[in-house]
Amino acid sequence: MSLIIKPTEIEKKSFEIITQELGERTFPAGQSEVVKRVIHTTADFDYADNLCFSEDAIASAKQALTQGATIVTDTNMALSGINKNILAELGGTARCFMAEPEVARIAKERGVTRAVVSMEYASRMEGNLIFAIGNAPTALIRLHELIQEGVCKPALVVGVPVGFVNVVESKELFLGGSTPYIIARGRKGGSNVAAAIINAIEYQLVKREGF
Amino acid sequence: MSLIIKPTEIEKKSFEIITQELGERTFPAGQSEVVKRVIHTTADFDYADNLCFSEDAIASAKQALTQGATIVTDTNMALSGINKNILAELGGTARCFMAEPEVARIAKERGVTRAVVSMEYASRMEGNLIFAIGNAPTALIRLHELIQEGVCKPALVVGVPVGFVNVVESKELFLGGSTPYIIARGRKGGSNVAAAIINAIEYQLVKREGF
Numbered sequence: 001m002s003l004i005i006k007p008t009e010i011e012k013k014s015f016e017i018i019t020q021e022l023g024e025r026t027f028p029a030g031q032s033e034v035v036k037r038v039i040h041t042t043a044d045f046d047y048a049d050n051l052c053f054s055e056d057a058i059a060s061a062k063q064a065l066t067q068g069a070t071i072v073t074d075t076n077m078a079l080s081g082i083n084k085n086i087l088a089e090l091g092g093t094a095r096c097f098m099a100e101p102e103v104a105r106i107a108k109e110r111g112v113t114r115a116v117v118s119m120e121y122a123s124r125m126e127g128n129l130i131f132a133i134g135n136a137p138t139a140l141i142r143l144h145e146l147i148q149e150g151v152c153k154p155a156l157v158v159g160v161p162v163g164f165v166n167v168v169e170s171k172e173l174f175l176g177g178s179t180p181y182i183i184a185r186g187r188k189g190g191s192n193v194a195a196a197i198i199n200a201i202e203y204q205l206v207k208r209e210g211f
Numbered sequence: 212m213s214l215i216i217k218p219t220e221i222e223k224k225s226f227e228i229i230t231q232e233l234g235e236r237t238f239p240a241g242q243s244e245v246v247k248r249v250i251h252t253t254a255d256f257d258y259a260d261n262l263c264f265s266e267d268a269i270a271s272a273k274q275a276l277t278q279g280a281t282i283v284t285d286t287n288m289a290l291s292g293i294n295k296n297i298l299a300e301l302g303g304t305a306r307c308f309m310a311e312p313e314v315a316r317i318a319k320e321r322g323v324t325r326a327v328v329s330m331e332y333a334s335r336m337e338g339n340l341i342f343a344i345g346n347a348p349t350a351l352i353r354l355h356e357l358i359q360e361g362v363c364k365p366a367l368v369v370g371v372p373v374g375f376v377n378v379v380e381s382k383e384l385f386l387g388g389s390t391p392y393i394i395a396r397g398r399k400g401g402s403n404v405a406a407a408i409i410n411a412i413e414y415q416l417v418k419r420e421g422f
Contacts (some may be wrong), residue, residue, distance in 0.1 A: 189291070
């Protein structure tokens with residue numbers, strides 16, 4: 001089997017196939033790269049329909065990233081999928097508080113999820129904050145409350161938890177709101193989708209081999 | 212919004228919804244848990260159709276895991292998603308060689324992917340091996356060659372790379388073969404799917420709160 005070709009060539013060819021199969025569907029500049037990278041990550045064209053962007057989402061995220069931003073995830077898996085080399089080049093960092101022993105202890109004491117406590121931790125951080133939530137609807141719900149209370153003002157909320165309970169409702173909270181958002185409406189999403197969205201924005205800001 | 216309930220309750224309710232929506236579809240014991248956990252991870256019911264199991268896949272993986280197995284992934288993201296606490300309880304470990312500097316150096320010298328070199332490294336390990344490939348078709352292709360050459364004899368190959376180039380073909384290599392396999396036919400899959408499949412087998416072997 002003589003299939004093995006350069007990773008950059010594979011990625012380029014993949015994006016060509018995705019663009020071709022999207023046919024006459026077009027997306028605004030900046031958003032298009034996000035939609036295609038999510039399809040690249042999932043092979044699922046449903047994301048062409050379910051990804052919703054606030055008008056300022058891409059511009060706000062790019063501004064924050066070029067100034068040096070902290071990206072907060074709700075899983076170590078999303079953290080693991082984010083391109084942290086390019087993020088570091090841009091002067092940013094990525095954090096996940098889910099596995100911190102203190103977060104687990106406080107969550108247990110209060111009878112809430114670790115995701116809730118993680119968001120409270122993250123919301124008190126200084127500087128530009130971008131949230132990438134691919135798993136826990138409770139993270140998204142608590143984050144929405146913290147924004148309403150004026151505790152934080154994220155440059156972008158990526159809200160793409162996946163699942164069957166609380167998920168759809170948690171995402172709807174952000175739609176049409178004043179916080180810049182990228183939301184996958186419905187049940188679908190995931191840590192891989194959250195990471196892909198962040199990477200798609202990062203890649204627009206740097207020279208990168210391949211696509 | 213009074214949505215927040217216990218994580219174990221959310222998981223239980225989610226599996227009830229999945230079972231209900233699968234309707235009259237049934238799967239053999241052991242496979243059913245895998246199919247449902249992958250749907251739980253992706254909210255994508257396509258996996259009810261595209262997951263293919265060799266007859267001995269679940270039994271072989273369970274035997275290896277109870278004896279203490281090494282799970283080899285092709286991404287740090289899949290490694291991150293595998294429940295390593297339960298794996299450790301079972302006497303096993305999980306490894307990913309993709310970020311090893313030596314792997315990168317050798318891959319560059321030989322003009323192959325890091326995934327290829329990772330598989331060569333992993334195939335020389337002693338003990339029970341389970342491969343969880345959620346990203347690189349080149350990993351799956353090289354692994355198939357190594358098995359054909361008698362270099363290793365995995366207890367299970369989880370072959371669920373995602374994508375548009377080489378992916379479908381790399382998976383077809385294993386279908387109907389003598390190596391125990393769980394393959395997601397077609398383009399879909401991912402590191403999250405690979406981790407979910409491993410976790411679904413682990414959870415069958417231990418008492419676990421919730422589902």
